[in-house]
Amino acid sequence: MVGYKYDTEEEAIIARKDCADYKGLPINEGDETIYWVDFNYSELDLFWYICCYEGLEVVLGEPYEFNVTETFP
Secondary structure (H helix, E strand, O other): OEEEEEOOHHHHHHHHHHHHHHHOOOOOOOOOOOOOOOOEEEOOOOEEEEEOOOOOHHHHOOOEEOOOOOOOO
16 A cells, blocks of 8 residues: 555544645534545554545655555455
8 A cells, every 4th residue: 555654543643634734624614524534543553544645745745655454354
C-alpha cells in the first residue's frame, strides 16, 4: 500500500485534522462531510494508516510504500 503510517491513534487523528483544515472542512457546522480522509487501524500490524490520495502530499508530505496484513473470512 502507498500512504502514511502512524504509530499512535493520536498521530493519525492529527494528520486527519490537518487534511480537513487544509480543505476547510467542515464548511458549515453540522455538515456531513467533516474530513477529507480517514484513517484505518491494522490490528495484525498494530499501526494506523491513511491511504494515499491525490493532493495529500501537500499536507502530509511524500507518501511511502508499506505492507498491511489483511485477513479474509
